Amino acid sequence: MSEMTxxxxxxxxxxxxxxxxPTVVVWGEDVALYxxxxxxxxxxxxxxGEERVKDTPISENTIVxxxxxxxxxxLRPVAxxxxxxxxxxxxxxxxxxxxxxxxxFGGQTNLPLVVRMPGGGGSQxxxxxxxxxxxxxxxxxxxxxxxxxxxxxxxGLLKSAIRDNNPVIFLEHELLYNSKGEVPExxxxxxxxxxxxxxxxxDQVTIVAYARMTVLALQAAEDLAKEGISCEVLDLxxxxxxxxxxxxxxxxxxxxxxxxxxxxxTCGLGAEISSRIFENCFDILQAPVQRVSGLDVPMPYSRxxxxxxxxxxxxIVQAVKEVMQGKF
Amino acid sequence: METKLRMVLPxxxxxxxxxxxxxxxxxxxxxAEQYTKGHITGFLHLYSGQEAVAVGATAGLHRDDYIxxxxxxxxxxxxxxxEPKRVMAExxxxxxxxxxxxxxxxxxxxxxxxxxxxxxxxxxxxPISVGLAFASRYRGEDRxxxxxxxxxxxxxxxxxxxxxxARLWELPVLFICENNFYGxxxxxxxxxxxxxxxxxxxxxDIPSEKVDGMDVIAVYKAVKHAAEKVRESGLPYFIExxxxxxxxxxxxxxxxxxxxxxxxxxxxxxxIPGYAKRLLEEGITTREALDAIEARxxxxxxxxxxxxxxxxxxxxxxxxxxxxx
Ligand SMILES: Cc1ncc(C[n+]2csc(CCOP(=O)(O)OP(=O)(O)O)c2C)c(N)n1
Ligand SMILES: [Mg+2]
Numbered sequence: 001m002s003e004m005t006x007x008x009x010x011x012x013x014x015x016x017x018x019x020x021x022p023t024v025v026v027w028g029e030d031v032a033l034y035x036x037x038x039x040x041x042x043x044x045x046x047x048x049g050e051e052r053v054k055d056t057p058i059s060e061n062t063i064v065x066x067x068x069x070x071x072x073x074x075l076r077p078v079a080x081x082x083x084x085x086x087x088x089x090x091x092x093x094x095x096x097x098x099x100x101x102x103x104x105f106g107g108q109t110n111l112p113l114v115v116r117m118p119g120g121g122g123s124q125x126x127x128x129x130x131x132x133x134x135x136x137x138x139x140x141x142x143x144x145x146x147x148x149x150x151x152x153x154x155x156g157l158l159k160s161a162i163r164d165n166n167p168v169i170f171l172e173h174e175l176l177y178n179s180k181g182e183v184p185e186x187x188x189x190x191x192x193x194x195x196x197x198x199x200x201x202x203d204q205v206t207i208v209a210y211a212r213m214t215v216l217a218l219q220a221a222e223d224l225a226k227e228g229i230s231c232e233v234l235d236l237x238x239x240x241x242x243x244x245x246x247x248x249x250x251x252x253x254x255x256x257x258x259x260x261x262x263x264x265x266t267c268g269l270g271a272e273i274s275s276r277i278f279e280n281c282f283d284i285l286q287a288p289v290q291r292v293s294g295l296d297v298p299m300p301y302s303r304x305x306x307x308x309x310x311x312x313x314x315x316i317v318q319a320v321k322e323v324m325q326g327k328f
Numbered sequence: 329m330e331t332k333l334r335m336v337l338p339x340x341x342x343x344x345x346x347x348x349x350x351x352x353x354x355x356x357x358x359x360a361e362q363y364t365k366g367h368i369t370g371f372l373h374l375y376s377g378q379e380a381v382a383v384g385a386t387a388g389l390h391r392d393d394y395i396x397x398x399x400x401x402x403x404x405x406x407x408x409x410x411e412p413k414r415v416m417a418e419x420x421x422x423x424x425x426x427x428x429x430x431x432x433x434x435x436x437x438x439x440x441x442x443x444x445x446x447x448x449x450x451x452x453x454x455p456i457s458v459g460l461a462f463a464s465r466y467r468g469e470d471r472x473x474x475x476x477x478x479x480x481x482x483x484x485x486x487x488x489x490x491x492x493x494a495r496l497w498e499l500p501v502l503f504i505c506e507n508n509f510y511g512x513x514x515x516x517x518x519x520x521x522x523x524x525x526x527x528x529x530x531x532x533d534i535p536s537e538k539v540d541g542m543d544v545i546a547v548y549k550a551v552k553h554a555a556e557k558v559r560e561s562g563l564p565y566f567i568e569x570x571x572x573x574x575x576x577x578x579x580x581x582x583x584x585x586x587x588x589x590x591x592x593x594x595x596x597x598x599x600i601p602g603y604a605k606r607l608l609e610e611g612i613t614t615r616e617a618l619d620a621i622e623a624r625x626x627x628x629x630x631x632x633x634x635x636x637x638x639x640x641x642x643x644x645x646x647x648x649x650x651x652x653x
Binding site for chain 1: 394425426427428429430431435437438439444445447449452454455456457458459460461462463464466467485486489490492493496497649650651652653
């Protein structure tokens with residue numbers, strides 16, 4: 001184990017996989033000479049050269065399409081879209097092509113590719129640069145979607161994503177890049193796609209979260225413990241496929257659930273997960289499932305009003321208390 | 329002055345071009361019949377009239393070269409080597425189809441013959457072609473990627489993004505525009521500021537040329553020459569083939585927007601009888617030999633229809649298959 005940032009853990013995952021497999025190539029806007037807008041690709045061009053680490057034009061739809069073609073042609077490309085907001089320009093290649101090429105061609109080709117996208121709000125970047133679009137991708141069959149909360153998961157999931165033979169969308173939270181944690185040095189350390197993890201064990205209520213929401217949920221759980229409320233924090237890690245088994249096992253233990261989502265509330269993943277909990281655990285639920293969500297508004301710029309649009313420790317604490325008091 | 333056919337290709341090869349064009353036409357006309365009978369459903373875009381492009385171009389490429397196309401791609405797949413009966417079964421939606429009945433008319437795919445797909449989002453195949461070309465270069469393969477598309481597709485963002493990218497990364501892509509002068513019911517000059525499509529590539533420093541897409545030999549020569557250039561230089565190249573579809577955009581389109589005179593003019597340039605006449609005039613074949621070829625093509629298509637009719641439907645459980653590895 002060694003302590004490193006989420007950014008460095010991602011960087012290490014890229015380097016290890018590029019050393020291990022010469023078919024892994026990396027490209028995106030400003031990833032080579034500039035070493036990435038968030039510096040996740042630092043040092044790559046120096047070690048692997050310009051044929052494996054490539055700057056691309058600002059052409060998001062084509063970045064994804066080229067990545068699809070390269071994967072079809074036998075490579076394992078890892079593309080970076082500068083932020084998830086710009087993935088909206090690539091939705092044609094993501095939804096109309098990447099997600100369906102395998103099935104509409106009768107399973108005759110695989111697309112072993114990764115598209116990395118930093119995202120999330122909270123940096124006062126205003127409406128066009130602060131979105132949490134995870135639900136957009138979850139809605140579409142044929143994709144895998146992961147979103148790590150810790151440096152260790154960042155490394156292990158990115159390595160699994162690169163080795164996976166399906167197209168994987170890999171979200172990274174912009175506010176987590178500098179967060180630190182212990183990361184296994186083993187170059188074979190992998191985190192399985194599709195498996196959630198209990199990040200804190202408890203027995204009265206389950207907080208289901210992912211990415212930065214997991215970090216906030218852990219802080220909320222810490223505060224609640226002082227008030228005598230025992231929370232289990234379940235970090236989803238993968239959003240597609242959802243780990244139904246892991247979610248239901250935790251709810252069956254605690255009997256109560258709060259789902260925390262950074263995305264908009266309407267048709268958000270919290271609605272999907274709540275619904276699945278009601279479908280599977282209604283018999284043992286002691287209170288209705290609560291959701292803590294991003295507000296259904298375009299993100300405002302000003303710090304004082306931006307902060308109320310994104311779930312906070314306090315709003316999670318509040319929701320847990322409500323669920324503790326709630327009954328059917 | 330037309331070049332003598334024998335200066336271009338040996339007799340056998342010249343006859344093969346005829347057979348491929350005839351088979352393509354026969355296949356498409358049979359599709360129309362099967363559509364009318366309700367055996368083929370959904371969207372059906374036929375290629376009748378444009379055969380010289382697919383046949384000439386495919387002959388000008390190597391078998392290792394990748395081919396990608398849009399949704400009007402039956403002939404391209406068959407000429408490249410897809411089995412007609414498995415293509416017909418795909419159109420019928422049968423389990424024995426090229427893509428197990430999951431793709432249909434617009435999504436043929438056969439990696440065994442390097443036919444890398446029919447794509448039905450206009451312009452979707454551009455970036456995928458560029459990516460395949462990168463993979464070939466990266467792996468040190470001697471492959472050209474031939475990307476077919478229509479005159480309507482050149483107004484998509486992916487067209488511009490991909491031409492720029494292919495030139496920037498110096499990739500072996502041969503762009504082949506099948507200019508049939510219409511995108512559904514909209515004529516080129518109503519959608520393109522610069523109606524001379526091949527001239528657009530100067531913005532990306534990609535050499536281009538225009539060829540008569542009703543002349544299989546002209547297409548063959550242009551594509552062969554272009555593919556050689558791409559192979560030698562590793563750089564993209566662009567061909568615009570002027571052609572015409574004899575039917576509506578799809579089976580749902582009666583094609584009212586084109587005048588009878590225009591239609592007749594292009595019909596008089598039908599690539600198949602025109603080429604037959606040249607083969608006969610230059611003494612390469614006889615009418616009897618052509619009759620035999622035509623009979624063989626008809627039999628192949630009839631067999632394909634029988635095969636498709638007799639094939640089973642996909643199992644219901646198939647809907648969950650092939651989505652993930
Ligand atoms: C992105 C997108 N927009 C619109 C359509 C509907 N559409 C299907 S074919 C077509 C015309 C394309 O014309 P062209 O590229 O010239 O090809 P052709 O049909 O003539 O072979 C249109 C508009 C589509 N399939 N995809
Ligand atoms: Mg057209």
